[in-house]
Amino acid sequence: MKITIDERSGCCNGVRRAIEQAEKYLHNGERLYCLGAIVHNDVEISRLAAMGMKTVSVPEFATLRDSTVLIRAHGEPPATYRTAAANNLTLIDCTCPVVLKIQREISATYRELKSSSGQIVIFGKKGHAEVNGLVGQADGNAIVVEHISDVNELMDEGKIRRDLPIEVFSQTTMDSGEYGEICRALANECRSVSVHNTICSQVSSRHPNLEKFAAENDVVIFVSGKKSSNGRILFELCHDVNPLSYMVENPQEIEKEWFVGRKTVGICGATSTPRRQLEECARFISRSFITT
Numbered sequence: 547m548k549i550t551i552d553e554r555s556g557c558c559n560g561v562r563r564a565i566e567q568a569e570k571y572l573h574n575g576e577r578l579y580c581l582g583a584i585v586h587n588d589v590e591i592s593r594l595a596a597m598g599m600k601t602v603s604v605p606e607f608a609t610l611r612d613s614t615v616l617i618r619a620h621g622e623p624p625a626t627y628r629t630a631a632a633n634n635l636t637l638i639d640c641t642c643p644v645v646l647k648i649q650r651e652i653s654a655t656y657r658e659l660k661s662s663s664g665q666i667v668i669f670g671k672k673g674h675a676e677v678n679g680l681v682g683q684a685d686g687n688a689i690v691v692e693h694i695s696d697v698n699e700l701m702d703e704g705k706i707r708r709d710l711p712i713e714v715f716s717q718t719t720m721d722s723g724e725y726g727e728i729c730r731a732l733a734n735e736c737r738s739v740s741v742h743n744t745i746c747s748q749v750s751s752r753h754p755n756l757e758k759f760a761a762e763n764d765v766v767i768f769v770s771g772k773k774s775s776n777g778r779i780l781f782e783l784c785h786d787v788n789p790l791s792y793m794v795e796n797p798q799e800i801e802k803e804w805f806v807g808r809k810t811v812g813i814c815g816a817t818s819t820p821r822r823q824l825e826e827c828a829r830f831i832s833r834s835f836i837t838t
């Protein structure tokens with residue numbers, strides 16, 4: 547059986563940078579706190595925890611004093627920076643430059659919209675750290691749309707006003723097809739709609755490549771944390787093309803029966819899956835299921 551690792555899989559630049567910054571600091575042997583999970587990938591979190599990184603929740607963060615805290619690639623709302631300044635916290639700010647640019651765009655747009663009472667709509671997952679950071683740029687006054695099916699409901703309830711100017715943004719890892727549908731639905735109904743192209747190209751550019759990769763292999767092993775929204779989207783893409791696609795968090799979840807009668811296996815992953823984890827899965831399959 548031939549095993550191929552997708553050469554374009556591995557962590558995106560934003561996640562890679564945050565992990566590298568954490569590793570660099572931890573090598574000094576000092577305590578490092580991370581506000582929220584550094585990536586939606588429990589294997590990677592455990593590895594960094596073993597090096598001395600402690601993940602803290604928002605309430606725990608508020609109790610810290612005189613400590614060093616890493617801000618992950620998803621970014622944070624302005625309130626986090628105010629808390630850090632008040633509590634003498636040193637921040638290692640790893641907000642991805644792509645996210646930072648969107649935060650600034652939303653903040654500027656929000657200020658401009660005030661005079662016309664316009665609205666900011668964000669396509670994303672409610673409660674997701676990146677979305678919380680984006681909503682915070684508008685002082686909490688943004689409407690989050692999770693699915694195309696929410697749009698009409700929100701308009702009918704008067705939460706999205708058809709008569710006011712609307713500026714639309716997306717969380718960086720959302721599906722570009724559904725974002726297009728949402729923007730069209732709003733444009734068809736509302737007086738003035740302006741769309742910001744904020745889906746990260748490092749995510750969207752993986753789509754056609756992954757579809758091709760999944761179609762080329764008999765079996766696909768997709769390695770990702772189960773809580774990763776980007777992981778779910780990319781896995782579904784593989785599964786639509788190749789129903790013999792399986793999502794695993796670690797090699798121990800891989801089952802022998804998946805390979806019976808198959809000649810090729812492709813290994814790929816989410817933007818939060820380091821290449822190291824793909825290689826571990828490849829070694830595990832080769833060691834456990836390939837007889838010579």
Ligand code: SF4
Binds near residue numbers: 642718749
């Ligand atoms: S997916 Fe894109 S925007 Fe999000 S952290 Fe990675 S590089 Fe940055």
